[in-house]
Amino acid sequence: MANRGLFNSGDGWVFVLSSSDDEYVNGEENNGGTENFGEQRNGVEGGNDDDMEMKTSVVDEGLASRKRKQECCSGMLDWIIKVAKNPCDPTIGSLPEVDKWKSYGCDLLWKQVLLVRDTMLIRRNANSSSLQTNLQKKQKMHPSLYDDRKVSETLRCSERLLSAKNSHNKSHDRIGVESLSSVSHSDEDCADEQSNSKADSVGFAGNFHRKKKIPLGPLFQADVPEFCGEAYEIDYKWLGTRIWPLEKQEQNKNLIERDPIGRGRQESCGCQFPRSLECVKFHVAEKRRKVKLELSSAFYKWKFNWMGEEVALSWIKEDENKFQDIVKSNCLSSEKYFWDELFKFFPRKDREALVNYYYNVFLLRRRGYQNRKDANNIDSDDEESEFGPVGNRFGRKAANSPGSIFCTPKKSR
Amino acid sequence: MRSKDKIAYFYDGDVGNVYFGPSHPMKPHRLCMTHHLVLSYELHNKMEIYRPHKAYPVELAQFHSADYVEFLNRITPDTQALFSNEMVKYNLGEDCPVFENLFEFCQIYAGGTIDAARRLNNQLCDIAINWAGGLHHAKKCEASGFCYVNDLVLGILELLKHHARVLYIDIDVHHGDGVEEAFYFTDRVMTVSFHKYGDMFFPGTGDLKDVGEREGKFYAINVPLKDGIDDTSFCRLFKLVITKVVETYQPGAIVLQCGADSLAGDRLGCFNLSIEGHAACVRLVKNLNLPLLVTGGGGYTKENVARCWTVETGILLDAELPDEIPENDYIKYFAPDYSLKIPSGPMENLNSKSYLNSIRQQVHENLRSIQHSPSVQLQEVPPDFYIPDFDEDEQNPDERVNRHKKDKQIQRDDEYYAGDNDNDHIMDDA
Numbered sequence: 095m096a097n098r099g100l101f102n103s104g105d106g107w108v109f110v111l112s113s114s115d116d117e118y119v120n121g122e123e124n125n126g127g128t129e130n131f132g133e134q135r136n137g138v139e140g141g142n143d144d145d146m147e148m149k150t151s152v153v154d155e156g157l158a159s160r161k162r163k164q165e166c167c168s169g170m171l172d173w174i175i176k177v178a179k180n181p182c183d184p185t186i187g188s189l190p191e192v193d194k195w196k197s198y199g200c201d202l203l204w205k206q207v208l209l210v211r212d213t214m215l216i217r218r219n220a221n222s223s224s225l226q227t228n229l230q231k232k233q234k235m236h237p238s239l240y241d242d243r244k245v246s247e248t249l250r251c252s253e254r255l256l257s258a259k260n261s262h263n264k265s266h267d268r269i270g271v272e273s274l275s276s277v278s279h280s281d282e283d284c285a286d287e288q289s290n291s292k293a294d295s296v297g298f299a300g301n302f303h304r305k306k307k308i309p310l311g312p313l314f315q316a317d318v319p320e321f322c323g324e325a326y327e328i329d330y331k332w333l334g335t336r337i338w339p340l341e342k343q344e345q346n347k348n349l350i351e352r353d354p355i356g357r358g359r360q361e362s363c364g365c366q367f368p369r370s371l372e373c374v375k376f377h378v379a380e381k382r383r384k385v386k387l388e389l390s391s392a393f394y395k396w397k398f399n400w401m402g403e404e405v406a407l408s409w410i411k412e413d414e415n416k417f418q419d420i421v422k423s424n425c426l427s428s429e430k431y432f433w434d435e436l437f438k439f440f441p442r443k444d445r446e447a448l449v450n451y452y453y454n455v456f457l458l459r460r461r462g463y464q465n466r467k468d469a470n471n472i473d474s475d476d477e478e479s480e481f482g483p484v485g486n487r488f489g490r491k492a493a494n495s496p497g498s499i500f501c502t503p504k505k506s507r
Numbered sequence: 508m509r510s511k512d513k514i515a516y517f518y519d520g521d522v523g524n525v526y527f528g529p530s531h532p533m534k535p536h537r538l539c540m541t542h543h544l545v546l547s548y549e550l551h552n553k554m555e556i557y558r559p560h561k562a563y564p565v566e567l568a569q570f571h572s573a574d575y576v577e578f579l580n581r582i583t584p585d586t587q588a589l590f591s592n593e594m595v596k597y598n599l600g601e602d603c604p605v606f607e608n609l610f611e612f613c614q615i616y617a618g619g620t621i622d623a624a625r626r627l628n629n630q631l632c633d634i635a636i637n638w639a640g641g642l643h644h645a646k647k648c649e650a651s652g653f654c655y656v657n658d659l660v661l662g663i664l665e666l667l668k669h670h671a672r673v674l675y676i677d678i679d680v681h682h683g684d685g686v687e688e689a690f691y692f693t694d695r696v697m698t699v700s701f702h703k704y705g706d707m708f709f710p711g712t713g714d715l716k717d718v719g720e721r722e723g724k725f726y727a728i729n730v731p732l733k734d735g736i737d738d739t740s741f742c743r744l745f746k747l748v749i750t751k752v753v754e755t756y757q758p759g760a761i762v763l764q765c766g767a768d769s770l771a772g773d774r775l776g777c778f779n780l781s782i783e784g785h786a787a788c789v790r791l792v793k794n795l796n797l798p799l800l801v802t803g804g805g806g807y808t809k810e811n812v813a814r815c816w817t818v819e820t821g822i823l824l825d826a827e828l829p830d831e832i833p834e835n836d837y838i839k840y841f842a843p844d845y846s847l848k849i850p851s852g853p854m855e856n857l858n859s860k861s862y863l864n865s866i867r868q869q870v871h872e873n874l875r876s877i878q879h880s881p882s883v884q885l886q887e888v889p890p891d892f893y894i895p896d897f898d899e900d901e902q903n904p905d906e907r908v909n910r911h912k913k914d915k916q917i918q919r920d921d922e923y924y925a926g927d928n929d930n931d932h933i934m935d936d937a
Binding site: 315318336338352353354355356374381382400433445450 | 517521526547621711720821827829836837838839
């Protein structure tokens with residue numbers, strides 16, 4: 095007996111993943127498949143010892159079928175990954191028009207992708223409708239939806255790769271974007287229709303959208319009083335403390351050469367080796383000195399003394415090396431996070447000092463290194479790849495609830 | 508030309524070391540970088556810089572519920588495990604982690620916006636800037652999207668003591684849901700938000716059809732956009748919407764949230780704006796010559812945030828900055844070009860002209876429904892923005908069009924100009 099899994103597609107198709115054939119079978123053949131499945135199940139429900147055997151064999155088959163399902167899926171997965179990596183590869187080809195999709199067989203990988211996505215959408219809808227009320231308030235996105243590597247992300251992947259692929263040629267039909275247009279973001283529809291269709295439809299493209307409602311009531315809206323004319327008592331309290339310009343008594347009596355307002359970096363300088371590391375260091379230090387002279391007390395109030403690599407001057411070399419080692423040795427570990435280790439190793443330094451060093455010395459130096467290595471391919475915010483998995487906050491669990499603002503796909507530059 | 512505006516700028520040196528946690532995209536260190544860059548360009552010599560007072564809990568409770576403020580005040584990373592119910596109730600712990608000095612951070616950024624509003628009310632300045640503020644997702648009783656206290660709502664409530672009507676404009680890539688929700692029932696605040704909408708993009712609200720309710724009906728405007736919008740499309744739409752809004756609503760003051768995540772290359776955003784395009788919106792609002800409160804907001808690629816808000820500080824000060832970034836402690840962050848310009852990649856603009864036109868039509872339609880004050884007649888608005896079947900942006904507005912074309916296209920004569928002060932090149936591009 096072939097091992098089969100059943101998938102229900104939104105438009106009434108029941109198709110069966112067959113392990114032996116490694117393909118989706120649709121239409122009339124489903125009845126046969128369904129019955130077989132039914133028989134298998136009925137068989138399990140009867141008898142005793144026979145049942146045990148049957149159950150065991152069903153379980154075994156179940157496990158085996160899952161494995162085989164994975165093998166079937168892996169072909170499709172590999173194709174998706176290939177397309178995602180190079181959407182412009184001419185061997186990929188282009189899609190036929192939307193209304194012709196049904197006439198294509200499930201042996202085609204792109205067809206399988208569409209069907210799987212559609213199925214998963216139906217499932218997701220079924221689950222979400224029961225949680226509607228809660229979700230309305232706390233609608234969140236699951237971060238895995240933006241992970242390019244998983245099957246469940248075919249929706250996002252295909253939208254992205256196809257919109258990237260078809261940047262110029264509108265005549266190519268597109269899975270994500272075209273269906274988006276036809277179902278919920280129709281370019282030709284007026285905005286009214288668009289949001290109506292969006293509210294309830296579950297399109298084949300799957301860009302379904304349940305409209306999030308704005309909560310109303312005393313727990314949500316501000317209390318806005320009536321405007322009672324322009325009689326406003328001038329209140330000189332709490333207007334902020336002026337830091338700049340300096341108070342008269344503090345204004346610098348010394349002569350300071352100020353740069354003109356809005357002056358940029360100069361093209362040339364008098365250094366022996368212009369634009370060398372030493373030249374840059376010199377000019378940065380010179381500027382800092384000028385700023386310090388000019389700002390006087392403001393320099394400290396704005397914590398300029400806590401900015402830049404000069405912060406390292408207040409650290410001993412041994413501590414700096416320790417810091418580096420801790421960060422580097424914990425960067426690939428999924429269990430330990432370097433902040434936990436940093437706190438342990440520097441009990442006498444407070445959190446602020448560690449964060450300050452991290453941003454002003456460690457990251458800056460790392461950025462300097464990246465600049466020299468490959469200046470055109472830098473992401474100075476890319477802490478994850480070097481420093482561990484996403485979302486850990488001082489050792490706590492990653493954010494994995496849906497609808498998080500945090501979870502958006504990373505952009506390539 | 509109006510005389511130079513007086514600018515009050517708010518900054519507190521303690522924000523630079525606020526840390527949400529490793530791998531969290533919100534990095535207040537960007538504020539430190541911005542301030543540093545502003546000073547590198549000597550812009551401090553054109554304005555007054557204030558350290559804000561730290562907002563008291565009672566001030567935060569002008570909008571937020573008292574129990575939420577109290578909880579924010581008391582909770583620490585060490586005790587949060589004991590209050591799991593409240594953590595869920597107030598939506599803390601994931602996007603909005605509890606970190607050391609969280610409440611102090613809230614007091615600083617909220618205090619900045621409140622003080623800014625007070626300075627404007629007292630007419631001590633024409634424009635007030637608080638880059639640390641703009642946390643527009645926070646709700647009355649809960650945190651949301653990295654925002655704990657909604658400084659914008661607090662600032663607007665302050666402005667409402669002196670002005671009958673306040674206009675709120677939001678160009679963050681995310682919908683300004685916290686501010687819209689707070690003022691959903693009132694006509695004393697008009698909220699206008701330009702944001703990405705759809706694909707389950709956070710926060711999920713901001714539909715064109717959400718226009719407000721009760722007395723506030725038609726006083727909320729949403730401009731939902733798709734991925735990849737570029738300078739030309741965005742600025743044109745911004746100009747057309749905002750000039751119409753101001754003309755119709757006639758606010759006494761404007762609050763502008765300048766979230767920098769609508770820039771190209773932002774870690775969480777999906778638009779394709781350059782700094783020039785983003786800043787052109789700021790310039791347009793400044794040139795309306797109304798009391799203006801400018802705040803920051805989103806922005807998760809910190810060197811681009813610093814660039815953007817420095818350029819915009821320059822614009823507010825009428826100082827055009829050269830692209831070459833002067834030497835400063837953070838110069839390495841601006842490699843490889845060390846320029847104020849950011850690279851924008853090839854990104855498809857999924858916002859077609861007909862889509863944008865239909866949004867504009869709907870917004871204008873909604874604006875026709877409101878009459879803000881009986882002493883001002885509702886203006887006759889001719890039918891405009893007919894959906895063209897040609898590329899509008901390639902048209903030269905000065906060129907005479909033949910009768911056939913004219914019939915297809917109905918445009919107001921003054922569409923491309925917003926009065927005497929418009930010297931905005933991007934806006935005039937056609």
